[in-house]
Amino acid sequence: xxxxxxxxxxxxxxxxxxxxxxxxxxxxxxxxxxxxxxxxxxxxxxxxxxxxxxxxxxxxxxxxxxxxxxxxxxxxxxxxxxxxxxxxxxxxxxxxxxxxxxxxxxxxxxxxxxxxxxxxxxxxxxxxxxxxxxxxxxxxxxxxxxxxxxxxxxxxxxxxxxxxxxxxxxxxxxxxxxxxxxxxxxxxxxxxxxxxxxxxxxxxxxxxxxxxxxxxxxxxx
Amino acid sequence: xxxxxxxxxxxxxxxxxxxxxxxxxxxxxxxxxxxxxxxxxxxxxxxxxxxxxxxxxxxxxxxxxxxxxxxxxxxxxxxxxxxxxxxxxxxxxxxxxxxxxxxxxxxxxxxxxxxxxxxxxxxxxxxxxxxxxxxxxxxxxxxxxxxxxxxxxxxxxxxxxxxxxxxxxxxxxxxxxxxxxxxxxxxxxxxxxxxxxxxxxxxxxxxxxxxxxxx
Numbered sequence: 001x002x003x004x005x006x007x008x009x010x011x012x013x014x015x016x017x018x019x020x021x022x023x024x025x026x027x028x029x030x031x032x033x034x035x036x037x038x039x040x041x042x043x044x045x046x047x048x049x050x051x052x053x054x055x056x057x058x059x060x061x062x063x064x065x066x067x068x069x070x071x072x073x074x075x076x077x078x079x080x081x082x083x084x085x086x087x088x089x090x091x092x093x094x095x096x097x098x099x100x101x102x103x104x105x106x107x108x109x110x111x112x113x114x115x116x117x118x119x120x121x122x123x124x125x126x127x128x129x130x131x132x133x134x135x136x137x138x139x140x141x142x143x144x145x146x147x148x149x150x151x152x153x154x155x156x157x158x159x160x161x162x163x164x165x166x167x168x169x170x171x172x173x174x175x176x177x178x179x180x181x182x183x184x185x186x187x188x189x190x191x192x193x194x195x196x197x198x199x200x201x202x203x204x205x206x207x208x209x210x211x212x213x214x215x216x217x218x219x220x221x
Numbered sequence: 222x223x224x225x226x227x228x229x230x231x232x233x234x235x236x237x238x239x240x241x242x243x244x245x246x247x248x249x250x251x252x253x254x255x256x257x258x259x260x261x262x263x264x265x266x267x268x269x270x271x272x273x274x275x276x277x278x279x280x281x282x283x284x285x286x287x288x289x290x291x292x293x294x295x296x297x298x299x300x301x302x303x304x305x306x307x308x309x310x311x312x313x314x315x316x317x318x319x320x321x322x323x324x325x326x327x328x329x330x331x332x333x334x335x336x337x338x339x340x341x342x343x344x345x346x347x348x349x350x351x352x353x354x355x356x357x358x359x360x361x362x363x364x365x366x367x368x369x370x371x372x373x374x375x376x377x378x379x380x381x382x383x384x385x386x387x388x389x390x391x392x393x394x395x396x397x398x399x400x401x402x403x404x405x406x407x408x409x410x411x412x413x414x415x416x417x418x419x420x421x422x423x424x425x426x427x428x429x430x431x432x433x434x435x436x
Contacts, residue, residue: 002435003317003342010319010353017357021364021386028382058275060282108369109384175279213285 057110058175061209065144065174065195073179075163079139079200082130089179092165095120095128100160102185104192105221117183119164123157125199137205140182141198149182149193149208150217153201160185163196188219242422244433246343246414251314254305255415261301262398264294269391295366298359317343318352324431325349343432351401358394362387 024031070089078084098121104112122138131153138156140149155161164183165172172178177194184191190210211217247255268291271281281287305311325346328339332347339345344352368374368383405412411428414420425433 003322003432004313004320006320006322006325008319009321009325010315010349010356013350013353014357017354018360021358021361021390024361024386024389025365025378025382028385029379032381032385057273058278059284060278061284063282065282107380109381109388175275 055110056104056112056176057106057108059108060144060194062144062146067174068143068179068195070179075180075197075199077125077129077199077201079202080132080135081126081201082132083128085129087125089165092120092163092180095124097165098159098162100162100183100185102160104189106189107215107219116168117162117164117185118166118169119162119180119183121159122161122163122182122199123159125163126153126156126201131201134203135201137202139198139200139202139206140193140196140208141200142193142195143197144195147193147195147209148206149191150205150211151184151191152205155184155218158186163199164192184219186221188216188221190215191219243419244422244425245418246420246425247314247418248310249418250305250308250311252415252418254301254311257301258298261294261298264290265298266391266395266398268294269395273388273391292366292370295363299363302356314343318349321346321349322431340431341429343429345429347404351397354397355394358390358397362390362394365390 073089075087075092076084077087097118099116099118101114101116104115136153138151138153140151142148151161162183162185164181165179167173167176172181177192177196180196182191182193182196191208193208205217207217268287271277271287272284272291278284306315322342324340324342328341328346331339365383365387368378369380369387372380405415410421410424422433
């Protein structure tokens with residue numbers, strides 16, 4: 001038998017893979033649900049390296065991020081406010097804390113169910129500095145030196161929007177955006193800027209980092 | 222003339238010891254296609270690992286750059302093969318990879334039982350399956366990747382479904398490519414064929430008898 005004769009198994013394998021891909025897309029919602037159940041039943045945690053294993057994933061837009069703690073962390077609130085102010089970690093911890101439990105959903109497909117963030121409601125911080133009449137929006141900056149985010153004043157005043165200090169009742173780790181990150185529960189997780197260092201009240205929305213690359217400015221879930 | 226015959230035999234013996242007889246296995250085009258596809262796949266999988274695994278992501282950061290390299294290498298991945306189609310030599314290799322002879326079934330049966338001395342043509346059945354599997358997997362990755370990249374491309378496909386297929390298939394591809402590299406690592410003579418184009422005839426006779434001596 002010559003080498004260019006025989007059954008075209010190669011072509012069939014190629015076509016089967018294409019078909020399997022299409023079937024995978026169609027069945028994804030069901031399969032994802034089953035996978036989630038399996039994860040919940042996995043007590044050893046061997047599934048941690050597999051897709052959508054239920055944990056947070058680490059995203060950073062810079063090469064490295066300085067580590068800040070109670071000695072050198074500062075949160076500046078300024079812009080169109082009556083009394084610009086800088087908060088230390090102790091200042092923030094002394095303010096009334098609010099706990100928000102919500103599903104975290106990333107645009108890259110991963111999801112963390114019932115994540116509990118605790119921190120100072122943004123509205124409390126805004127009230128503490130007094131927003132001026134012209135204030136319409138907020139620009140958030142981060143101590144990674146690059147990432148920015150935005151919210152309208154109305155969105156920022158929602159009770160489920162926090163300057164979060166804790167995750168699952170533990171101090172927020174550096175990898176999760178600690179010591180303080182923004183948490184915007186009703187929106188995709190890119191709105192919840194990590195390593196929050198600046199809150200500036202502005203007269204209009206200035207799109208944030210990913211929003212300059214095509215992400216929706218209002219990232220409602 | 223016994224002396225001449227003796228010297229002839231001695232010379233031939235010497236030749237096989239120092240420079241074994243070689244035979245052309247892959248021409249320039251298939252080797253170039255293999256090399257560029259290999260590098261693109263390495264870039265694609267490397268950046269994927271940096272986007273995916275926490276410790277690597279923490280080490281590398283620079284998400285926008287890593288995403289861009291991943292997207293570009295992914296888009297370019299099928300290009301070497303598509304350009305290779307212009308070459309009759311490359312098309313002939315694809316025909317060989319596509320067709321399964323009777324001895325290919327035998328090869329698979331023996332391979333599953335880990336028996337040596339398996340008969341094969343220019344490509345063995347494992348190589349044929351690998352080539353066609355990856356040729357089917359890459360378009361699926363390209364399609365789901367484009368859906369993630371351009372969100373509104375096909376609004377009736379949920380983004381989460383595209384991500385689900387992209388993530389799981391990526392894992393499978395990584396495993397299969399690692400297997401491919403492991404096979405190559407274990408056979409330096411086969412690697413030589415892909416690197417220089419030539420292989421030792423005795424190696425070819427051992428591994429690919431139906432290619433070197435058809436029928």
